Amino acid sequence: MSADTYTLPGATGDWEVVMGLEIHAQVVSQAKLFSGAATAFGAAPNTQVSLVDAAMPGMLPVINSHVVEQAVKTGLGLNAQINKWSRFDRKNYFYPDLPQGYQISQFQFPIVGEGEIECERDDGSRFTVRIERLHLEQDAGKSIHDLDPNSTYVDLNRSGVALMEIVSKPDIRSPDEASAYVSKLRTILRYLGTCGGDMEKGQLRADVNVSVCKPGAYEKFRETGDFSHLGTRCEIKNVNSLRFIRQAIEYEAQRQIDIIEEGGTIDQETRLFDANTGVTRSMRSKEEAHDYRYFPDPDLLPLELQQDWIDQIRVNLPELPDAKRERFVSEMGLSDYDASVLAADKDRAAYFEEVAEGRDAKLASNWVNNELYGRLNKEGLTITDCPVSAAQMSGLVGLIEDKTISGKIAKDVFEILWAEGGDPAKIVEDRGLKQVTDTGAIEAVIDQLIADNPDQAASVKEKPKAMGWFVGQVMKAMQGKANPQAVNEILQKKLLG
Template sequence: MLDHLAFTAPEPKVIAGAKSDWELVIGMEVHAQVASNAKLFSGASTMFGNEPNANVAFVDAAMPGMLPVINEFCVAQAVRTGLALKAGINLRSAFDRKNYFYPDLPQGYQISQLYHPIVGEGEIIVDMGPGVARKVRIERIHLEQDAGKSIHDMDPTMSFVDFNRTGVALMEIVSRPDIRGPEEAAAYIAKLRQILRYIGTCDGNMQNGNLRADVNVSVCRPGQYEKYQATQDFSHLGTRCEIKNMNSMRFIQQAIDYEARRQIAILEDGGSIVQETRLYDPDKGETRSMRSKEEAHDYRYFPCPDLLPLEIEQAWVDDIGATMPELPDEKKARFVKDLGLSEYDASVLTAEVADAEYFEAVVAVAEDGKLAANWVINELFGRLKKEGHEIGQSPVSPVQLGGIIKLIRSGDISGKIAKDLFEIVYTEGGDPAAIVEARGMKQVTDLGAIEAAVDEIIAANPAQVEKAKANPKLAGWFVGQVIKASGGKANPAAVNEIVARKLGL
């Protein structure tokens, strides 16, 4: 289904330093909040926007004697994500305790999966332009619980903690260092978000923190990345710094660019890069040090004694696989092959699952993919974007838009009348066919009436006739006059044919 894509090797972003050229190497750890009504180890709600500390069960608050109970639906969501990323599913996985102290972590540890994740190696195909794509390898996906939120701006003398997010299920999706530039990093996040939304495992709301990324950035000399590929020795890639909790594709690109140039300046000045965690300040457009980068041993990982190893059956995984929807790349390829759409139009229409569903519902009524694509993209999307609305807020239903297109195809209305009809349906609603009938908008297809109108215009404009005979391009003036005289209802094709015949062109 993806034969129309040309896979290319990652092309590095080359940055010219003061002394020599450098290449960028990027790996990403994306934290995607699992779309679930309950948390990973408790039945507490995951509803966003509730009052602080309203979504907290005893186990979330680390009350003595409270034991975690795994949420089977969250496990299924992780498996579904793995299948979508063509990853191996581990039938046996286990949870570990990641120990650190912070006020928003009431247990004093986070339950995660370091040693035995539920999902193994996979890949994401990143679109980098028409017909061009790259593969970014996925190292693993593991389940873990989220921490709470510290609040420092309510009272200058105090800090507060909201435990609503504590225990919410996260999927940490870890890539290999295959990303070679800021634009590719943003495209990777966009593609991952698209897939997660298609399969319904994460809503991808970056503004609410439901999808956020830790971005690992390092720089190396040209040729070093190839050595890493041959040996899998990370020392060839340079010391990495991690930019924490990025939730904007634009800021991700800005942060990577700044961080790369910061590292290059240090290295060319004879210094060395300190492996650390940094934060990005979008107001100043710079990264700043947050803390030294911890290694696994700093967190004193050990198997969680409160949870048995998680064992699932292949039949259960197969059942989940049988319910997988059509993925965006497959849908895009089908639109190109079966409906004759361009790569660009298919990309636009499959960008969001709701857009694709709307378009397919229009096609089902209109029975013309190309014409439906033109109207959905140019007329509907254009109008919705202008008004700041999503497809779910469209006042024109797929049945209504498909009905307008059917009227065009049947010859009942012209393209110009169709735009007037679209405006009526958009602002007032109603059945397109009924509106055309009630308001007398049907296209004039009576050849006798059109011929009479053409004769009248020709007779009244002899000078223009001579000009048109000398320059046939000017015949369009007569077509415009006839359509104008008919109130825009005359069939343009019929008018063109009759005008050409009458003028002997």
């Protein structure tokens, strides 16, 4: 924990917040968890539904081996224990978009056990979140309530798509940490290629368990493992963006504090976050449904994994974000901050590595993080839509590095690359943008300037800062192509003696 624990003031003193998150991550796969129907997003309603997904009588589920591999890969990426024996159970409840009347899930024996990941707060400090488990389960279909005033429309395309439910321990202590945890988890999943992580498309959905307690109580819980030290928790369902996660937690914690301070008690319940009002409200229908009557699914045999198969997956794991960040610092000499920013996104990291190949890594990192990302953000684009390729960017950085062009001219070349494309070296050659390092040419310009502005030249002796005006004039006269270092040296010599 950081030195400053997040607290909320109340009439009876400060309160602390404790959270555990359940993340539903849609597994990247062609076909569903137990059927051969497609998983692609945005298809016409009920066109990606097999008779298994529609729960027609007599249909049997057959597990998708790739999905099992994806779950194991994710478990390894979360530094978690892989359970070589796991089992599928039926979780029974009624809802129109759940045609089976039960969800096939893993209750008692999940495929992945305890693990942990390191996350980074807004201020750059790091904290560990322990993972309780990861299990495989089926997604439900989609209910649409606004197509007709008196009916609900049901699309089963999503029914049976594989989800990984990733459950954290109650290690999250502030809205900032909750958002940092989800964002780190998403980064890891995207590096592994096991979940797309797009929250807008519902590929990653968060349920947040929130409770409040007095200072000191949480530490007692951590020492003893006894949950009775913590407050009663409420589960907030389906909070679908990092911003909403923060909002929902802030609202819910305050709601609980108000109830307790007015002498009330918190009911353990499921609540829904309303993004329009920023408020959470009770989901009454879910209360009874909490009696899920789990039992082993008789249609499925236990899932048994071989150690050598697990080892094979482990050997082929890609480099993960923490390792990449550390390598950017230790081998490439980047600052911890720059390395974190680059490693936090798989595509940005890959782009950077291509730019930095054979180049000065710090210079490459500055250009990718500042110029390129500044421009992408301004245009609302992502790195995958970037009009300037990594190879072009690498060429540009190379031209700065070998002093063919100055940093200032490089910005102009970047604009040309962005708007028109082309080879940076050829652009510089064709448009005569090469930096002038010929001191004779620079000297001539300077001599002329001093001769034309004797008063200004004299004033530099008293106010050395006034030399900036001369630098600007030289650059102007030479269309920015003069080597700034050479200009400075010659000016120093001529004006200050």
